Structure formats: C-alpha cells, structure tokens
Amino acid sequence: MTTSIRQLARLAGVAYLLNIVTGVLAVVFLGLKLPAFGDASNLMATVCYLVLTVIFYRLFKPVDPRLSLLAALFSLTGCALGALGSLHLSPFHMSPLVFFGAYCLLIGYLIVRSTFLPRILGLLMVFAGLAWLTFLLPALARSLSPYIMAPGLIGEGALTFWLLTVGVNVPRWNAQAAAS
Numbered sequence: 001m002t003t004s005i006r007q008l009a010r011l012a013g014v015a016y017l018l019n020i021v022t023g024v025l026a027v028v029f030l031g032l033k034l035p036a037f038g039d040a041s042n043l044m045a046t047v048c049y050l051v052l053t054v055i056f057y058r059l060f061k062p063v064d065p066r067l068s069l070l071a072a073l074f075s076l077t078g079c080a081l082g083a084l085g086s087l088h089l090s091p092f093h094m095s096p097l098v099f100f101g102a103y104c105l106l107i108g109y110l111i112v113r114s115t116f117l118p119r120i121l122g123l124l125m126v127f128a129g130l131a132w133l134t135f136l137l138p139a140l141a142r143s144l145s146p147y148i149m150a151p152g153l154i155g156e157g158a159l160t161f162w163l164l165t166v167g168v169n170v171p172r173w174n175a176q177a178a179a180s
Helices: 002-031 035-060 065-086 097-113 119-136 138-144 149-165 170-179
Strands: none
Touching (some): 002 035, 002 149, 002 170, 035 065, 035 097, 065 097, 097 119, 097 149, 119 138, 119 149
8 A cells, every 4th residue: 555655646746747748838839829739738738637636536535535526526627628628619618727726725725634745735735726716707817817827836836846756655644544
C-alpha cells in the first residue's frame, strides 16, 4: 500500500503537469488563430484532468469521502463542459473554470484538513479556486485578464511541483485512511 499511494501521488503530479502544459498550449494555439490545434490541446488537457480527478478522489477519500466525491463531481462537470466546448457542442455559455474553481476550493479544504500534505498547499489551492470563480462573471474575468490566471498557476503549480518532488507523507496518509 505504501508504494502504491506514493506512486499514485506522483502520477497525480504527472497528470497535473501534463494538464497545465496542454492547457497553456491550447491558449497559445487559440491566440495564434490555430483552432484545430487549440481544440486538440484542450481535449488532451481534459483527459489529463480526468485522470487527476480520479486520483485525487482516491487520495482525499480518507480525509472526507463525501467532500472528495463532491469535488470529483465538480471536476467531472468542468471536464465535460470543456470537452463539449472543444468540440463546439456546448449548450451552455459558462466557462468550465467555474467548476474547476469549486473543485480547487474543495481540494484546498481537503488538503488543509489532511495530515499528509502541507496546509500551505491547501491555502494556495483555495486562492486558485477563488480566482477561477471570477469566471462566474465573464466581464469581471475579462477585466482581470491575464492577471487572474496567476493565482491558478501558482496554486495548482505549487501542488503539482510538490506531488512530483515530494508526494504525500505515506505514514500519515495510512494513519488517516485507517482512522476513516
């Protein structure tokens, strides 16, 4: 179990990193008026986020299974909206970042309540989530652009870096899993 949780945390870091890289590529390609490449990159980012969502559900289930499931549902909704948007099939005019904002808030809270990751990472994720929630008001998000991306990149980037380099404190994860 020790090795699998450590590997799972590292896999989450890889999925997060791939999501960030492909997401940035999507923005660049769309900015360069290359929509086919932008949409393909966005779909790849969505697949990476789906993998991350499943892993995070597993990692944070010992902290609070209901909140971990709720977070996963927000993320899956955001992924579905993102994929539909990339395929130009979305019936909604809402940014998927709104759902990822709720996801980041919940993951941040779960990190703060966990014993196996540093609380500062949770606070940074809450900060990221609040930034993504500004997309509830598109005019506000546009007026804050591109600066509104910084909290998300900092919060999610810090968590990604931590997962890739340190992972989780396995004995503490095991203890929290045993207690739940």
